[in-house]
Amino acid sequence: MSTVEKIQRQIAENPILLYMKGSPKLPSCGFSAQAVQALSACGERFAFVDILQNPDIRAELPKYANWPTFPQLWVDGELVGGCDIIIEMFQRGELQPLIKEAAEKHKEAE
Numbered sequence: 001m002s003t004v005e006k007i008q009r010q011i012a013e014n015p016i017l018l019y020m021k022g023s024p025k026l027p028s029c030g031f032s033a034q035a036v037q038a039l040s041a042c043g044e045r046f047a048f049v050d051i052l053q054n055p056d057i058r059a060e061l062p063k064y065a066n067w068p069t070f071p072q073l074w075v076d077g078e079l080v081g082g083c084d085i086i087i088e089m090f091q092r093g094e095l096q097p098l099i100k101e102a103a104e105k106h107k108e109a110e
Protein backbone atom coordinates (compact mmCIF):
# COMPACT_ATOMS: atom_id res chain seq x y z
CA MET A 1 0.00 0.00 0.00
CA SER A 2 1.33 3.43 -0.86
CA THR A 3 1.53 6.12 1.80
CA VAL A 4 -1.31 8.06 0.20
CA GLU A 5 -3.46 4.92 0.18
CA LYS A 6 -2.61 4.39 3.84
CA ILE A 7 -3.69 7.96 4.64
CA GLN A 8 -6.91 7.61 2.64
CA ARG A 9 -7.72 4.43 4.49
CA GLN A 10 -7.06 5.93 7.92
CA ILE A 11 -9.25 8.91 7.09
CA ALA A 12 -12.04 6.73 5.72
CA GLU A 13 -12.04 4.30 8.64
CA ASN A 14 -11.83 6.76 11.53
CA PRO A 15 -14.61 9.35 11.84
CA ILE A 16 -12.55 11.34 14.38
CA LEU A 17 -8.84 11.17 13.67
CA LEU A 18 -5.98 13.26 15.02
CA TYR A 19 -2.59 13.23 13.33
CA MET A 20 -0.23 14.37 16.04
CA LYS A 21 3.26 14.24 17.51
CA GLY A 22 3.37 11.64 20.26
CA SER A 23 0.27 10.07 21.78
CA PRO A 24 -2.73 11.54 23.61
CA LYS A 25 -1.23 10.28 26.88
CA LEU A 26 2.22 11.57 26.06
CA PRO A 27 2.17 14.31 23.43
CA SER A 28 5.62 15.25 22.10
CA CYS A 29 4.76 18.84 21.30
CA GLY A 30 2.72 21.60 22.91
CA PHE A 31 0.57 22.10 19.79
CA SER A 32 -0.42 18.44 19.79
CA ALA A 33 -0.99 18.56 23.55
CA GLN A 34 -3.39 21.51 23.20
CA ALA A 35 -5.27 19.79 20.41
CA VAL A 36 -5.64 16.63 22.51
CA GLN A 37 -6.87 18.64 25.46
CA ALA A 38 -9.65 20.35 23.49
CA LEU A 39 -10.61 17.16 21.66
CA SER A 40 -10.65 15.10 24.86
CA ALA A 41 -12.92 17.69 26.47
CA CYS A 42 -15.53 16.82 23.84
CA GLY A 43 -15.87 13.45 25.54
CA GLU A 44 -15.78 11.08 22.57
CA ARG A 45 -13.30 8.42 21.57
CA PHE A 46 -10.94 9.46 18.82
CA ALA A 47 -8.24 7.73 16.81
CA PHE A 48 -4.75 9.10 16.49
CA VAL A 49 -1.67 8.55 14.39
CA ASP A 50 1.72 9.47 15.84
CA ILE A 51 3.51 11.00 12.88
CA LEU A 52 6.87 10.82 14.68
CA GLN A 53 6.54 7.02 14.41
CA ASN A 54 5.39 7.30 10.79
CA PRO A 55 7.85 9.46 8.86
CA ASP A 56 6.24 8.54 5.54
CA ILE A 57 2.92 9.98 6.69
CA ARG A 58 4.67 13.01 8.14
CA ALA A 59 6.18 13.66 4.71
CA GLU A 60 3.09 12.90 2.58
CA LEU A 61 0.10 14.16 4.58
CA PRO A 62 0.91 17.89 4.35
CA LYS A 63 0.92 17.58 0.54
CA TYR A 64 -2.20 15.43 0.48
CA ALA A 65 -4.08 17.69 2.89
CA ASN A 66 -2.65 20.92 1.56
CA TRP A 67 -1.95 21.79 5.21
CA PRO A 68 1.68 22.20 6.23
CA THR A 69 1.75 21.31 9.93
CA PHE A 70 0.70 18.98 12.75
CA PRO A 71 -1.58 18.40 14.56
CA GLN A 72 -4.29 17.82 11.95
CA LEU A 73 -7.83 16.96 12.95
CA TRP A 74 -9.93 15.02 10.43
CA VAL A 75 -13.64 14.54 11.03
CA ASP A 76 -15.89 12.53 8.72
CA GLY A 77 -13.18 12.37 6.09
CA GLU A 78 -12.54 16.10 6.04
CA LEU A 79 -9.73 18.21 7.41
CA VAL A 80 -10.97 20.49 10.17
CA GLY A 81 -7.61 22.14 10.84
CA GLY A 82 -4.68 22.42 13.21
CA CYS A 83 -4.23 23.45 16.80
CA ASP A 84 -5.31 27.09 16.39
CA ILE A 85 -8.55 26.17 14.62
CA ILE A 86 -9.32 23.36 17.05
CA ILE A 87 -8.95 25.67 20.04
CA GLU A 88 -10.87 28.50 18.42
CA MET A 89 -13.75 26.16 17.55
CA PHE A 90 -13.70 24.72 21.06
CA GLN A 91 -13.87 28.18 22.65
CA ARG A 92 -16.75 29.14 20.35
CA GLY A 93 -18.60 25.98 21.34
CA GLU A 94 -18.41 24.64 17.78
CA LEU A 95 -16.08 21.71 18.27
CA GLN A 96 -18.20 19.68 20.65
CA PRO A 97 -21.30 19.44 18.41
CA LEU A 98 -19.12 18.54 15.42
CA ILE A 99 -17.40 15.76 17.35
CA LYS A 100 -20.61 14.51 18.97
CA GLU A 101 -22.35 14.36 15.62
CA ALA A 102 -19.51 12.42 14.01
CA ALA A 103 -19.43 9.97 16.94
CA GLU A 104 -23.23 9.50 16.87
CA LYS A 105 -23.29 8.88 13.14
CA HIS A 106 -20.63 6.26 13.54
CA LYS A 107 -22.46 4.52 16.40
CA GLU A 108 -25.64 4.34 14.29
CA ALA A 109 -23.70 2.78 11.44
CA GLU A 110 -22.36 -0.01 13.62
Ligand SMILES: N[C@@H](CCC(=O)N[C@@H](CS)C(=O)NCC(=O)O)C(=O)O
Residues within 6 Å of the ligand: 021, 029, 031, 058, 068, 069, 070, 071, 081, 082, 083, 084, 085
Ligand atom coordinates in the same frame (compact mmCIF):
# COMPACT_ATOMS: atom_id res chain seq x y z
N1 LIG B 1 -0.24 27.13 14.34
C1 LIG B 1 -0.12 25.71 14.07
C2 LIG B 1 0.89 25.10 15.00
C3 LIG B 1 1.39 23.76 14.52
C4 LIG B 1 2.82 23.82 14.03
O1 LIG B 1 3.38 24.90 13.80
N2 LIG B 1 3.39 22.62 13.85
C5 LIG B 1 4.77 22.51 13.39
C6 LIG B 1 5.71 22.26 14.60
S1 LIG B 1 5.14 20.96 15.66
C7 LIG B 1 4.86 21.34 12.40
O2 LIG B 1 4.01 20.46 12.37
N3 LIG B 1 5.90 21.34 11.54
C8 LIG B 1 6.04 20.31 10.52
C9 LIG B 1 6.65 19.05 11.03
O3 LIG B 1 7.17 19.03 12.15
O4 LIG B 1 6.60 18.05 10.29
C10 LIG B 1 -1.52 25.05 14.25
O5 LIG B 1 -2.49 25.76 14.40
O6 LIG B 1 -1.62 23.82 14.23
Ligand code: FES
Residues within 6 Å of the ligand: 021, 028, 029, 030, 031
Ligand atom coordinates in the same frame (compact mmCIF):
# COMPACT_ATOMS: atom_id res chain seq x y z
S1 FES C 1 7.77 19.76 17.89
FE1 FES C 1 8.64 21.71 18.12
S2 FES C 1 6.95 23.03 17.98
FE2 FES C 1 6.12 21.07 17.77
